[in-house]
Amino acid sequence: MAFNEGEFLYLQGEDGKRSWFRLQFGMIKMGGLGVIDGKRFEGLDDGDVVEIVGRRFNVFRPGVVELMESLDRGAQIITPKDACAILMECDIKAGDRVIEVGAGSGGLTTALLHTVAPTGHVHTVEFKEQNAEKALKNVKRTGLDQYWSYQIGDARSVDIDFDDADVITTDMPDVENALDNLVPHLRNGGRICTYVPNANQLELAVNALRGRGFTDVRSMEIMRRGMEVHNGGTRPSFEMLGHTGYLTFARKRSV
Numbered sequence: 001m002a003f004n005e006g007e008f009l010y011l012q013g014e015d016g017k018r019s020w021f022r023l024q025f026g027m028i029k030m031g032g033l034g035v036i037d038g039k040r041f042e043g044l045d046d047g048d049v050v051e052i053v054g055r056r057f058n059v060f061r062p063g064v065v066e067l068m069e070s071l072d073r074g075a076q077i078i079t080p081k082d083a084c085a086i087l088m089e090c091d092i093k094a095g096d097r098v099i100e101v102g103a104g105s106g107g108l109t110t111a112l113l114h115t116v117a118p119t120g121h122v123h124t125v126e127f128k129e130q131n132a133e134k135a136l137k138n139v140k141r142t143g144l145d146q147y148w149s150y151q152i153g154d155a156r157s158v159d160i161d162f163d164d165a166d167v168i169t170t171d172m173p174d175v176e177n178a179l180d181n182l183v184p185h186l187r188n189g190g191r192i193c194t195y196v197p198n199a200n201q202l203e204l205a206v207n208a209l210r211g212r213g214f215t216d217v218r219s220m221e222i223m224r225r226g227m228e229v230h231n232g233g234t235r236p237s238f239e240m241l242g243h244t245g246y247l248t249f250a251r252k253r254s255v
C-alpha cells in the first residue's frame with residue numbers, strides 16, 4: 001500500500017544509517033540530507049528505492065523494533081529481547097487491557113501499544129511527570145497514542161483509574177510494596193510481569209507474589225547473543241548485552 005501523508009517513515013542508506021521523517025507531499029527537512037521535496041515519495045511503497053543527492057536509499061515503514069530502537073531515551077528502556085518475552089508469556093494480544101507501571105521513555109509502552117491496538121488499551125502509572133512527558137512524546141511519534149492513557153502517581157498508593165486489566169507489567173524497584181494496590185485491578189486469570197534489575201529485588205518480588213496466592217510464578221533472564229556471520233569465519237559476537245533485568249511471570253487466581 002502506497003505511503004500516505006502523515007506517516008512516520010525512515011530512509012536507510014547503503015551504510016545502514018537511518019534518517020527519520022514524517023511524510024508530507026511538500027518540502028521536508030531531513031537530518032543530514034537537507035530539504036527535499038516530499039512529492040518524490042508519492043506512489044512509493046514500503047522498501048522502495050529513492051535517490052537523494054546522488055545517493056540511493058530505501059524508504060521503510062518502521063516496525064516495533066525500529067520504533068523502540070529509535071526512541072528518545074531518558075531512563076533505561078526494556079529492550080526488545082525482554083519485551084518479546086513479556087508479550088508472549090503474558091499472552092498479550094489485540095484487544096487486551098494492560099496496566100503498566102513505570103513509563104520511563106516509553107520503550108515497553110511502544111511494544112504494548114503496538115500489540116493491543118486497535119481494540120485494546122494501555123494505562124500507565126508513572127510518578128515522575130517528566131518521564132511521562134518523554135514517553136508521551138515517543139508514543140505520539142508512533143501514532144498509537146490514541147490507545148494510551150497515563151496517570152501521575154505512586155503505584156504503591158495512587159487510586160488507579162483503570163479496572164479489569166488482563167495484564168499488569170511493572171518496571172519499578174520495589175514492586176512488593178505496590179502489589180496490594182495493583183492486584184485488585186487485575187481480573188482473575190489475568191497475568192502479571194515484574195521486571196527488576198537486581199537479584200535481591202527478584203526475591204522480594206517472587207515472595208510477594210507467592211504470598212498473595214499467585215500461581216505459575218516463574219522467573220527468568222533472557223540472554224541474546226548476536227552472531228558475526230562471515231564465510232568460513234562465523235562466530236558469536238564479542239559484544240553482548242550481558243544483563244538487563246530479571247523477569248517474573250505469574251497468574252492471578254480467584255482465592
Ligand SMILES: C[S@@+](CC[C@H](N)C(=O)[O-])C[C@H]1O[C@@H](n2cnc3c(N)ncnc32)[C@H](O)[C@@H]1O
Binds near residue numbers: 077101102
Ligand atoms: C526504568 S524506568 C521504565 C522504563 C520503561 N519500562 C521503558 O521501557 O522505557 C522506571 C520508571 O518507573 C518509574 N517508577 C519507579 N517507581 C515508581 C512507583 N512507585 N510508581 C510509579 N512509577 C514509578 C520511574 O519514575 C521510571 O520512570
